[in-house]
Amino acid sequence: MALINKCDITCRCGERFTAEYVSYVFADIDPELKDAILKDHFNCAVCPQCGMTFFQEHPFIYRDEANKLWIEVGYPPNAAKGKDIPAIQGHYLEGQENYRQFKVADRAALIAVLFSEDPEFKKISSRLDENEPVFIAPQKGDIPVVLFYEYQGLQLGQRLHASHHDGKPDTWVSNYCTALAVHNLFNSRLKPADAERWNAVWQTTKHVAASGIYEDFAVSFADFMDDAKAFSDNWPLQSQFFTSLGSAIFNSGHYFAASFAELESALQAEQAQPA
Numbered sequence: 001m002a003l004i005n006k007c008d009i010t011c012r013c014g015e016r017f018t019a020e021y022v023s024y025v026f027a028d029i030d031p032e033l034k035d036a037i038l039k040d041h042f043n044c045a046v047c048p049q050c051g052m053t054f055f056q057e058h059p060f061i062y063r064d065e066a067n068k069l070w071i072e073v074g075y076p077p078n079a080a081k082g083k084d085i086p087a088i089q090g091h092y093l094e095g096q097e098n099y100r101q102f103k104v105a106d107r108a109a110l111i112a113v114l115f116s117e118d119p120e121f122k123k124i125s126s127r128l129d130e131n132e133p134v135f136i137a138p139q140k141g142d143i144p145v146v147l148f149y150e151y152q153g154l155q156l157g158q159r160l161h162a163s164h165h166d167g168k169p170d171t172w173v174s175n176y177c178t179a180l181a182v183h184n185l186f187n188s189r190l191k192p193a194d195a196e197r198w199n200a201v202w203q204t205t206k207h208v209a210a211s212g213i214y215e216d217f218a219v220s221f222a223d224f225m226d227d228a229k230a231f232s233d234n235w236p237l238q239s240q241f242f243t244s245l246g247s248a249i250f251n252s253g254h255y256f257a258a259s260f261a262e263l264e265s266a267l268q269a270e271q272a273q274p275a
């Protein structure tokens, strides 16, 4: 059974409330928690006053008994075992050497481990190809998931970070989503050499401080499309990279929905088609 903790949150509307978060996920026993991690809804809390969604980023342990996986998420590399997780003592795996153990920085890195270690993911990653559609719902509803894949019943989501798009026009959000559909945690339509080039750009200079490699790709592209001249003055490496890609890569393979409900019905229609 999952280990649940509480913490206090102060919303920007002034409301203070107590939220729960999970610090120990048993993937086999609580499949809905695994599902929440994959869809990027994990440990989110909603302000009871104004409805704002908070994504809490507490460290947690991901344990998969069937596949003997033990993954510590959100740990500084040299942290003591369980140090940052309240009440984890007694739940820790001591002497269970048959588990494969990993320490990763965040959800993206957790999913990367699942792609290599979880048979359900291995099966799916072998099916990913550049023509596979991507479903995108730009920032509507309580949970702002923007990117959505479904393969053989496994659903993967990637939320749009509110701090990136607050106050931006719809065209900016649309360009952000387009770029995320091209290059994201689950799949990339970039040629391997281009992905390597982007990696080098991102390592050299980050457009958005502390953002991940895929978010930075999406935010940079949206800003580039918004005002190419101003962007290239400030971010020449990113600008040269997008110019070199050409426009064709941004024109295929994804489906935009105006709302989360429309997204769900599009997915159902996709499933209903004969294979």
Ligand SMILES: [Zn+2]
Pocket (backbone or CB within 6 Å): 011, 012, 013, 014, 015, 047, 048, 049, 050, 051, 052
């Ligand atoms: Zn609030």
